[in-house]
Amino acid sequence: MYRRLGWIALAAVVGIALFVGTRPPEAPPTSTERADALAERIRCPTCRGQSVADSDAPASEFIREEIARQVEQGQSDQEIEDYLVSRYGDDVLLVPPRSGLASLVWVLPVVALVGAGAGLVVVFRRWGRAWVET
């Protein structure tokens, strides 16, 4: 009995903590925050693996400045990304596209995981039946 109450209390604590911790921020993101978030998703053209935000290469600094400039000018994130793609190519985006052939990189793992999960369920069902029969 006490234990059940304990679990209910636990659920309440977790629920409240998550609610408090995941409230959306009150203010919309500032220009700097937007520019920083965009820079995280742009590849440093001279150093593989790092984003423009993390890199000190001159090309990265120029791209960061360009992003900041365009954010100030009121361009949308999509417009800025499109601009960079039109100058540097598709691979300047660190996030692979969600459409076309490249979207497979998003889809395949999900398919594999769901497939494996389904396989496990089937196997356990079969084992479960065998258990009952014997």
Add this chain to the structure above:
Amino acid sequence: MVALAPDEAEIPRRRRGRLALWSSVAVGVVVVALIALLATRDPSGTRLANSPLLGKFAPDVSGQSIIVSPDGSSVPTFELGDQEGRWVIVNFFATWCVPCQEEQDDLVTLVADHAEADDLRVVSIVFSDTAANVERYFAERGGDWPVIDDPDGQMITDWGVTAVPESYIVDPNGYVRAKITGGVTSQRIEQLLVDLGGAS
């Protein structure tokens, strides 16, 4: 030591399905495909990024030149839009970059060779460097074409420049026709001009 029979002899030979067989065939096929793919890849170093600008109308290049030759013959301002009818080599460089230093002679030759026909211009854009360095560099190494500073990187990002030296060939109609990563030689440029149909 006890003589051991392999495990398999002990396992009853009831039908077990062919899961391992089919899975390994599938894995084998995928791995062979992956190997074929990896085996046919060139090393990344030789795969030059194609600029998405190729075939497109050239982004703007304009500004005040920071090089003024003593005799005052160099053009103080440059406007890519004014160069219609001429080929233009848009060269991004820095004084601290070794291949840039090496290509400077070739650019000087190129400009001299085309001075008479006036069918080609070179414009250099400074990539992350100071005006003082650039002035000293041109004084030492020659060259009196327009050199435009780009401290905030507007032209550098417009052209999608990743590192120096990088050069672009703009045709007489103002379209980007070629991108050269790394140092250029005057021969290479002449050859490219011929290939692009701009025999001089």
Add this chain to the structure above:
Amino acid sequence: MNAVLGSAGIALGFAASVLGVITLVVGIRRQRPQLLAAGRSFSTLILGGAVLATLAMERALVTHDFSLVFVADNGSRATPLLYAVASLWSALEGSIILWVLVLAGYIVAVRYRFRRQADDPLVSWALIVLFAASAFFFGLMLGPANPFETVAGAVPTDGPGPNPLLQNHPLMAIHPPFLYLGYVGFTVPYAFAVAALITGRVGEGWLSVTRRWTLLAWGALTVGIVLGAWWSYEVLGWGGFWAWDPVENSSFLPWLTGTAYLHSVMVQERRGMLRVWNLSLLIATYSLTILGTFLTRSGVLDSVHAFSESDIGPWLLAYFAVVVLVGVGLIGWRGDRLRAPGRIDSPLSREGAFLANNVLFAAFAFVVLLGTVFPLLIEAVRADRISVGTPYFNRMVGPIGLALLFMMAVAPALPWRRASGEVLAKRLFWPAWAGAGALVVAVLSGATGLGPLLAFGLGGFAVGSAVRQLVLAARASRRAGGSRWRGVTGRANGGMIVHIGVVIVAVAFVSATSYQTSRQVRLEEGESARVGGHTITYLGIERTETAQKAVTKARVQIDGGQVFTPAVSEFPNATQTIGTPSVDWGLRHDVYLTLQAVPTEEGGAAVIGVIVEPLVSWLWIGGLLMAVGTALSAWPGGRRRPTDPSTMWSASAGPEPEPATASSPDDPVAVG
């Protein structure tokens, strides 16, 4: 002199490997014990060859013998001794010498460990595989990657030294050897897996042996990866430690499959199931180390850590093909006959949890592998290129990581065979409150975002669960008259310590990447700026020049206290300048300083990069704890001491063993 000695060592190692393979194969076929004994003794010669080659190269590096191309390219008179020694693994050819040295060491260790079962065909087959591997790597040095090539023409008087990034931090001297101990160490379980498939003896005997070798390699790889991350953090100057870079990924892949194996092998030991799956995991693990070696050394993918391009790519790829196809072929050929009967009674059981764990680790590895090679796939199909970067990996791996944290919390409390909800509710009560506590603490200290908060909460849950196990084990051990020390040794308890280490690493990773504050401030001398709650004061510049490098240090004071000196070094033989960050280390957060721009005139303003990263130093503490836990779990526990393997084999040769569910001191679940 050095060239002659070294080449002789390589030739010796190669010849001994090849002859060893031949002798052992003939010995097995004809069943001649003398031939087997002779074949085994080649292992000593292999080690001799490897040691000779290593000593010759180290001697050449330390004494600056620039008549060798390798030394002329990677050595210099100005390089300090530590880095001169470490230059061995700073470039491709030398790194293969280190590889064969480690491999030869493992071979001799295997031979010594199994000296009493030496005539067993399984051990002989394993040695054949190991010899073949060493023949390949020695062969590489005879052909495309000869480290002892001599300079044609005049001998240079000095060389450029190793890449400046590689002579900037002592971690560079120890990170690669650990990585190699891990990488190469997986050859041993692979060899035993292949031998088990060839001889058809996939029972429980071989794996109690393999488990410990795998554990050793896995522990070394863990340390290697953590040290690599630490090196990135200390040297690269962007405040990061993990970039999902192809090279990092390829060291992480075998770690993932190795981790899956270390869990699922317990199902085989207890229940005799998943035999073929476990073999497949071992084969996958070794194959992935070779794939990683190929990716780092062929120049197919760019990376910060990549070796320069070389001709050994096709060779490594061919070796990868052989390694995979031998393994997969053997499984296809024999797998179905060797599969163990038996079933798992309930998904709500320890073995069910291990199964889920394996699915998650396999998915994890799949995501990392797919993300790494996907740009190549796309490029092969279409003309254009795409990038798959950090945002992708974080998005995909995040949910899997959370699920693994959850499993880590629940699984240790699950009994074997089947559990009732009631038992589970009882056992998980306090661990769950630990999780809730961690969550509340995180929220109170200002953490936001669903993903990070779940990570902290589930992390606390998992730590609670692990601590519960350790307490129960210590109590049980004391009741049984043992020392409390027993509570942390042995596989199950050592594993719990590793779990705590993993949670610490996960929490540190999430917090350092989610909540870092990064700013660049331009400061005049004496001026201050506030970043992330700290006052940063720029005091001035210090310049020092040595033959080896010219260093410009900025003196930066944090909160009016200690002075730190982020620096920029110029190496005479390199065009690039290398930044050296300076870190104010702290348990709550690090303040990471870099010198972004040196003042242009005397006494001018400098640009200082400041990154405040919460909890980042716990990454290294967690890594250390994982290493300690690994060592403890390799410590002989109270139960299942791998005695004479041959008796184990005969025990498992009978009908399916049904290990009793009886409790033992090492199995606190059944006790508590």
